[in-house]
Amino acid sequence: MMEFLETVLTAKYNYWIYIILMMIGIWAMIAKVNLIKKIIGMNIFQTAIILFYVSIGAKKGGTIPILEHAPGHGHDYIMDADKYINPLPHVLMLTAIVVSVATLGVALALALKVYREHQTLDEDEILSHLSE
Amino acid sequence: MKKLASVTILLLGIMLIAITAEFPRWGDPQSPASTYLSPHFIEKTIEETSVPNIVTAVLGDYRGYDTMFETTVVFCAGAACFFILGAFRREDDDQIRYFRHKDTGVVLKVKPNGTRPNSRSDFERIDPTWTPYDFIVSRVASLMIPFIQLFGLYVVAHGHHSPGGGFQGGVILAAGFLLLALSHNLRTLSARVSNKTLGLMSASGVLIYAGWGALALLFGGNFLDYSVLGVLLGLDPIAARSMGILIVEIGVALTVMSTMVIIYNNVASVGAYDEGL
Numbered sequence: 001m002m003e004f005l006e007t008v009l010t011a012k013y014n015y016w017i018y019i020i021l022m023m024i025g026i027w028a029m030i031a032k033v034n035l036i037k038k039i040i041g042m043n044i045f046q047t048a049i050i051l052f053y054v055s056i057g058a059k060k061g062g063t064i065p066i067l068e069h070a071p072g073h074g075h076d077y078i079m080d081a082d083k084y085i086n087p088l089p090h091v092l093m094l095t096a097i098v099v100s101v102a103t104l105g106v107a108l109a110l111a112l113k114v115y116r117e118h119q120t121l122d123e124d125e126i127l128s129h130l131s132e
Numbered sequence: 133m134k135k136l137a138s139v140t141i142l143l144l145g146i147m148l149i150a151i152t153a154e155f156p157r158w159g160d161p162q163s164p165a166s167t168y169l170s171p172h173f174i175e176k177t178i179e180e181t182s183v184p185n186i187v188t189a190v191l192g193d194y195r196g197y198d199t200m201f202e203t204t205v206v207f208c209a210g211a212a213c214f215f216i217l218g219a220f221r222r223e224d225d226d227q228i229r230y231f232r233h234k235d236t237g238v239v240l241k242v243k244p245n246g247t248r249p250n251s252r253s254d255f256e257r258i259d260p261t262w263t264p265y266d267f268i269v270s271r272v273a274s275l276m277i278p279f280i281q282l283f284g285l286y287v288v289a290h291g292h293h294s295p296g297g298g299f300q301g302g303v304i305l306a307a308g309f310l311l312l313a314l315s316h317n318l319r320t321l322s323a324r325v326s327n328k329t330l331g332l333m334s335a336s337g338v339l340i341y342a343g344w345g346a347l348a349l350l351f352g353g354n355f356l357d358y359s360v361l362g363v364l365l366g367l368d369p370i371a372a373r374s375m376g377i378l379i380v381e382i383g384v385a386l387t388v389m390s391t392m393v394i395i396y397n398n399v400a401s402v403g404a405y406d407e408g409l
Contacts, residue, residue, distance in 0.1 A: 011157040016149055023145040031137040059166060060159035065186040066294065067178060081171035082161045087186040088170055091195060094187065095202040098299045098388060102209030105395035109216045112402055 014055050021048035033123040035114060039107045046100040050093045057089035065090065181373040183292045191297060192377035196356040199380070200341050203387050207338050210391035214331070217403030231255040232262070257319060259407045265316055273315035280308040288385045292374060298384025305385065306392035318401055318408030327397060327405060330390040337387030341380045 025048060028041025065087035111121060118126050156163035173186055173194065183189040191199050231240045234254050242248050249255035288301030313321040345356035353360030358376025359369035367375060400408040 008153075012152045012155060014158045015152040015155055019145055019148045019152070022148075023141050026144075027137060027141045030141070031134045055158060056163070056165045057170075058159045059161045062159075062161070064295070065174065067174075067184040067186065081166075081174045084174050084186070086166045086170040087173055087190055089165070090187045091190045094191065094297075094299055095199065098303070099202060099205055099209075101303075102206050102391070102395070105399060106209050106212045106216070108399050109213045109395075112399065113216055116402070 018052040035121045053089040057086035210394040213398040298381035302385035302388030305389040333390040337383045340383030
């Protein structure tokens with residue numbers, strides 16, 4: 001039992017949380033009929049991916065990827081790759097956050113346009129309008 | 133439909149959780165993601181770019197292409213919002229308009245084709261659904277906005293040595309504009325920064341980024357290789373990389389800031405640019 005706790009639960013529980021979040025998001029995108037709820041689901045999905053990437057970059061005992069000045073010297077820097085967390089996922093997610101805001105903006109604009117056209121955001125009602 | 137979706141999602145979730153058994157431990161320094169490229173970035177960034185913040189160096193220099201197209205994506209999102217919500221609607225003159233005197237609160241109703249107050253006079257244009265501003269909210273917001281903007285500029289300029297850079301600083305600058313629009317109304321914001329200016333700023337940010345990269349071609353380097361631009365800036369190649377990152381970050385900040393405001397303006401007023409929310 002203790003072995004299971006150490007080798008599986010504490011080592012992997014972060015991935016499980018992201019998978020659960022991601023499934024909530026994708027479920028909202030498929031099962032909800034309201035377009036705004038679908039957009040919220042898309043945002044939850046994106047957040048899960050962002051958290052997943054950031055956790056890939058984590059290192060136990062590592063600090064943020066901004067190099068420290070060594071004490072007493074002007075331009076000597078402490079160079080030990082294990083002491084700094086992986087900067088690459090941070091860069092990728094930095095841009096992904098801004099892009100997720102941009103996609104949210106475009107999705108809301110489209111939802112507004114759909115609402116103006118059909119006076120509803122309910123997917124089933126829009127479909128019945130379209131088939132008339 | 134809902135049941136089918138739930139079952140599919142549940143199965144997919146169980147499969148994904150089962151596959152995490154193959155994943156490296158959380159926080160393992162020897163995980164595959166941390167052993168291939170990242171040690172190079174951590175150890176060589178100072179030598180190659182003289183930027184202590186590795187994230188900024190990777191964003192602006194090592195992965196410059198990626199960031200350039202990311203900026204273009206943000207610009208395209210702003211343009212898409214602008215085009216989707218029908219921006220070319222011109223206001224007709226055969227409408228009743230309302231003008232409010234700023235000091236006394238007297239409202240004028242101007243009939244179609246009537247004489248309207250001069251835009252520089254003490255009257256401001258309002259919508260029929262106008263509600264008075266809350267005094268405390270509008271004053272506190274007016275006091276806070278300059279400091280928010282100053283902090284945004286600091287975050288852009290200090291991205292080399294502390295967390296920050298073009299994307300974050302641009303969003304903080306946009307937050308200042310949006311606070312003005314929320315605490316007063318959209319017309320107050322449009323009177324200070326017109327939609328045309330915002331569009332031009334959004335495009336010029338991308339132009340600064342791509343132009344700075346293309347300038348390197350003229351000086352005999354590769355696209356986005358800032359080190360050859362040291363001749364232009366009077367710096368050695370390593371310092372020129374650091375300065376080049378700052379210049380492209382300014383371009384990113386311009387694009388992100390104006391695009392966020394464009395998206396807000398369009399979505400909040402459904403493309404009409406009236407008083408908004």
